[in-house]
Amino acid sequence: MKTGHKKRAAIVAGLVSIAGLIGSGSASAAPQPDAATGKYCVTTLKKLQPGEATSKVTSRRCSDDPATLEMAKSSGIALAFLHEHDNLGGNWSIYQGEDGPCDASGYGIDWVGAAMHHKASSILTDNWCNSLTLFQNSYRDPSAGSAYISQPGWQAGRWNSLPQFNDRTASFNIFQR
Structure with a gap:
């Protein structure tokens, strides 16, 4: 092989290696908010x-420690407990409203997270959230x-x-009717 061909082959091999590193780096980019894991979220x-x-x-925190529930209850406006x-048993996920309780515009949850994806068997709503679509x-x-659940006329959940x-359940909308 001529010297020029060896150099080109080395350069191509180097570029392929760099491309592989870049590709693998993009797959391990910064975790998304829904990437949090744990039994309680x-x-x-x-x-x-x-x-x-x-x-x-705006935030997603998960833990395997159920004491997180007590912290969560005192740190925000609870909308729904999946x-x-x-009978409200097992692992759970709490959804809180940063902007206050439910109203007619409500909240749209694109994914319930790994802890609850196709696992929810009961739900408790709160803070004027009396209608939801699962x-x-x-x-x-x-x-x-989908399933629609509503308590017309009820102010609390x-x-x-x-x-x-x-x-x-994989996603849901929650609002005040």
């Missing part, structure tokens, strides 16, 4: 603004199925078992 959301369909996630089992697909896509939608 607290997600804080911004209220939907006119024309928006998705609430901005529980893994019926979706089997992420991004509130109704194509695989309430607990609902989810027998008709047990272990199917």
Whole structure:
């Protein structure tokens, strides 16, 4: 092989190596807010603004320590508590409103996170959140199925078992009716 060909081959090999490193680096970029893991999660959301369909996630904290619940109860405005089992048992995820309690515009949750994805069996709503739509697909896509739960006239939230939608929730909307 001529010297020029060896140099070109070395340069090409080097570029291929660099491209491989760049490609693998992009796959391990900074974790997304929904990347938090643990049995118990607290997600804080911004209220939907006119024309928006998705609430901005401002924080997501997860832990395997259930004592996180006590901290979460005192640190924000709880909108919904999703529980893994019926009667509010098992692992849970709390969704909090950074901008206050539910109103007619409400909050849109694109993904319930790994701890609750297709695992929720009961839900407790609070702070004027008396209506919600659960979706089997992420991004509130109704194509695989959805369930609407409402308490018209109730100002505060309430607990609902989810027998008709047990272990199917991936995303949801919550608001005041």
